[in-house]
Amino acid sequence: MKKIILTGDRPTGRLHVGHYVGSLKRRVELQNSGEYEEIYIMIADAQALTDNADNPEKVRSNISEVALDYLSCGLEPEKSTLLVQSYVAELTELTFYYSNLVTVSRLQRNPTVKSEIQQRGFHSSIPVGFFTYPISQAADITAFKATTVPVGDDQLPMIEQAREIVRSFNSTYDKVLVEPKALLADNEACMRLPGTDGKAKMSKSLGNCIYLADEPEDIRKKVMSMYTDPDHIRIEDPGKLEGNTVFTYLDAFCRDELFAEYLPEYNSLDELKDHYTKGGLGDVKVKKFLYSVLMEELSPIQAKRKELEKDIPAVMEILHKGSIQAREVAARTLSEVKQAMRINYFD
Numbered sequence: 001m002k003k004i005i006l007t008g009d010r011p012t013g014r015l016h017v018g019h020y021v022g023s024l025k026r027r028v029e030l031q032n033s034g035e036y037e038e039i040y041i042m043i044a045d046a047q048a049l050t051d052n053a054d055n056p057e058k059v060r061s062n063i064s065e066v067a068l069d070y071l072s073c074g075l076e077p078e079k080s081t082l083l084v085q086s087y088v089a090e091l092t093e094l095t096f097y098y099s100n101l102v103t104v105s106r107l108q109r110n111p112t113v114k115s116e117i118q119q120r121g122f123h124s125s126i127p128v129g130f131f132t133y134p135i136s137q138a139a140d141i142t143a144f145k146a147t148t149v150p151v152g153d154d155q156l157p158m159i160e161q162a163r164e165i166v167r168s169f170n171s172t173y174d175k176v177l178v179e180p181k182a183l184l185a186d187n188e189a190c191m192r193l194p195g196t197d198g199k200a201k202m203s204k205s206l207g208n209c210i211y212l213a214d215e216p217e218d219i220r221k222k223v224m225s226m227y228t229d230p231d232h233i234r235i236e237d238p239g240k241l242e243g244n245t246v247f248t249y250l251d252a253f254c255r256d257e258l259f260a261e262y263l264p265e266y267n268s269l270d271e272l273k274d275h276y277t278k279g280g281l282g283d284v285k286v287k288k289f290l291y292s293v294l295m296e297e298l299s300p301i302q303a304k305r306k307e308l309e310k311d312i313p314a315v316m317e318i319l320h321k322g323s324i325q326a327r328e329v330a331a332r333t334l335s336e337v338k339q340a341m342r343i344n345y346f347d
């Protein structure tokens with residue numbers, strides 16, 4: 001069976017370093033590994049509209065932002081098809097047929113939907129489109145017969161629900177769809193990078209994100225005001241690593257080779273941690289090091305973004321071409337689906 005990747009993001013804002021270590025960086029590695037025959041990266045604008053119906057302009061303006069983030073991180077249109085979800089009308093049709101295989105109570109039990117309903121304060125006014133977006137996400141994945149879906153762990157219930165839909169479809173009709181598997185980041189810090197305030201997750205509304213496209217000076221300020229160990233008051237005090245955001249970020253970003261250049265008194269992150277927990281190492285020094293480590297990773301991405309920003313129409317053209325290509329693939333799957341359901345009356 002062909003190895004195929006599909007994943008995506010909602011265009012509701014620029015991408016941040018949590019997206020980067022949690023998924024984006026991995027996608028680029030997977031792309032360059034040459035192990036996958038097809039790779040689809042979707043800008044999920046239709047899904048973004050399920051809770052932004054009154055603000056299509058926000059979604060619209062973030063399409064090119066997310067595309068710029070993709071391209072500047074190293075996704076290449078020659079190797080990965082970049083597409084816009086709403087262009088692929090076949091996805092909506094698949095969603096409609098899959099809806100008949102899913103119960104309301106199953107959607108109500110989906111943990112991601114549950115927590116997002118709470119976060120958004122929908123109470124009993126949940127938009128139907130939002131409530132059913134796991135079904136549309138199953139369409140996104142299955143339309144391309146994806147075997148592998150690189151995502152953050154908050155998306156696991158979505159993949160599980162997609163797998164159930166595939167099994168139900170294949171047993172009710174005919175074996176047309178492919179069961180996808182989630183692929184998580186392998187480093188725990190990367191899997192769920194906290195916000196700069198130490199809160200569980202980076203989120204635009206909490207204002208605790210470092211964006212890939214932030215100016216270096218803003219990144220420096222954000223790092224210098226990061227949450228650490230509140231009991232680590234004087235330099236001599238022993239410091240705690242658990243829940244210490246600066247160290248979590250180092251776990252996600254630091255490579256031991258970087259010490260030689262930026263903090264030559266230490267050879268490895270373990271040595272640095274050791275000194276911190278024993279006492280005698282101040283937060284400011286660790287934060288300055290983290291800033292250097294972050295910029296080491298982000299500078300080339302930012303330089304590339306500045307180049308790409310000069311020609312937005314070229315970026316949009318990449319998305320347009322990718323969307324046309326993707327649509328052909330989804331149309332083939334839709335036609336197999338209709339054939340399996342025997343509703344292809346006029347073939």
Ligand code: TRP
Binds near residue numbers: 149
């Ligand atoms: N729900 C994903 C998110 O919020 C975005 C997404 C849409 C997606 N369709 C997808 C992810 C298909 C993986 C596969 O980030």
